[in-house]
Amino acid sequence: MIEHVDIAIIGGGPVGASLALGLQGSGLSVAVLEAREKLEVADPRALALSQGCRLTLERLGAWEALAPDATAIETIHVSQRGGLGRAVLTREDAGVPALGYVAEYGALVAALAGRLLACDATVVTGARVTDVAATSAYAAVRYQRGGAEHLLTARMAVLSEGGRALPAHMRQDKDYGQSAVIATVSTQRPHGRRAYERFTAEGPIALLPLDAASLLHAPSPPAPPPPTGEGSYALVWTTPSAQVEERLALGDADFLAQLQVAFGDRQGRFTHAGPRAAFPLKLTLAAESKSPRIQRIGNAAHVLHPVAGQGFNLGVRDAWHLAQRILDTPRERLGEAAMSNAYAAERRFDVLGGSLMTDILVEAFSNDRPLLGHARGAALILLDLLPPLKTLFARKMMFGAQAW
Template sequence: MSSNDTFDIAIVGGGPVGAALAIALRDSGLAVAVLEAKQEFAARDPRALALAEGTRLILARLGVWDALAPHATAIETIHVSQRGRIGRALLEARDMGVPALGYTTAYGDLYQALAAALPEAGATLITGARVSAVRPAAGLGLVEFEQGGSVRGLSARLIVLADGGKSLPGAVKIKDYGQSAIICTVQTEVGHGGRAYERFTPAGPMALLPLGDDYALVWTTANDLVETRMAWDEATFLEHLQAAFGDRQGRFLAAGPRSVFPLRLVTASAVAEPGLVRIGNAAQTLHPVAGQGFNLGLRDAWWLAECALDFPREAFGGPEFLAAYRKRRRADVRGGIAMTDILVELFANDLPVLSQARGLALTAMDMLPLVKQSFARKMMFGVQAW
């Protein structure tokens, strides 16, 4: 490839969101390049992801779900509660008329299913290519990357940043929650039976997601406690987890290796600018409390592909194209960010009056089927769902 190579769309970052976009553009007839810094499309990442029902539908349309389904665990009920206070809500798939409210999968399994579909997508896959600079422009923009010790370049009508938001400079707004997520798998005495838990504690929310025979734990932890919790031996860790979670699943029996992810809300100042669109974590990186990050990012990819199919290639990155993309994504993205942020802030505060109000709100949601269904629909299909 020479620096004169020209593409309709250059996707910077072949993570789950960038890969999904390339697959969604499969039958478009467009010249698409995917530049991935890693040597291959594979991930060793300890995260477990809760995939919404809407995400399953998109993955099915991308032809990826069948490969992923054997590695996905159905979430049939979600139990939402707060530690030490009354009030709980139980969301059930059968109330919604769906087989599952969502599915839990290992990040690596999701990525593997997407990576397996990439070669058929017809895109030019450039691995071991770390993009060092982008110069978007209406018309043709430039992407500069390092590969095998040399600096190379390509041109594209539209540059899509799907790099997770950490590698290239750009104006961002950061809200630091002062929290990190400690994640690992845990075994419980009582089998999960498809039940997930979202449990709010004064120290931050904790989630248990059914994954295979185990649970995937996401334990939000104030940053100054992370070192101590990571240093605990397994027995001490399980003891403290039991105290924080309670005994709804019987005793915690075992815990796998722990990993830590710092938690911040990072939003790009501009999701779209002439010649460039940011998607996935490059556009918004969220707290995992509501399991929205990948689900939102996948919808970014899906709707960007729809825009690319609706417009002639000459219009890519131009004002009408960008306005159409912004319009399609605005409500969903803003709603997803707001819902996540409100949950973190509202449930982190332990003022007695607030915790009583939260308890009442959970009880009310549990007793009002329409409210419950509306909330469940938003979790399944995005905040723009009615």
């Protein structure tokens, strides 16, 4: 068992794995502690990865393995149910080959894991971290593995465990009273690489295009590829928490009929629904760490509503920036306050900007107040009519709040 490293990464999910890959070849000793018995995981949620995220994954060496399982988004159609106004963003507006890519969480983790297991970091699976503390000289990480207790010390411990270990007094939570019901659905018309975001009084509905290739790689039970000529979509349907069980329990025909009413017929009829799952939705911001030897990144630092598909995109930017900060710091100064403060200052605007933007979208676009409906319609029309505004909006979605 390893006992001391330069950097201990707690959680080998997509953000923790990205940080470890960002440090490969640096000569630093890096350990990744992951609670699951293996890194790969069957998780049906589909993630919209921005163009900026793709570029980062390329630099980390993980994009090549993910590309066959990713579907490009070339157009995003934004509308509101029962109100005027809609906006269409295209890759041409943004001057990029694609606005983003859709990949299943399991495929993303598998692509990162393939690289991680081949790089110089030590990966310890089946290691559940139970406590992280710090002295002025090092961080101490306690974990359980194979029924035994272990202690690992590090110059810096980075929490990327998804926020599960965060006690209530160390975070600010806002419960939206909503859950995301997810499923793969088929539509009468092919997807044409077009994603939809439709705002309804219940909350937003997102449809993310999926190619047959990504469906073939989906974790079991895989959704059957749609009949020729039809389109496949990953559905993220925001549902008031009180109605989630009922919606999950609906028969396929009733589920599709309700979806048809909520979404409309832009894609023709909904013809098929795969297995469903639900994720509770909230906004969480972690309090700043008391010790510079303990950092939080990804969902361990911020959990966002998936309305704008920003969670992992923000998290991978955390991982990339922290890796650069670590690489620019002499080994003996890792975990000192100067380094920690510089990283926090560098990330503050992007994290707050992303959190605020998703929160405003959820609050302002998820209700049926008539005045707000008119304001939303006007905002969508304005966005659609003003190309520079569209380009700016698209760039912020792709590269973060700091992008201009």
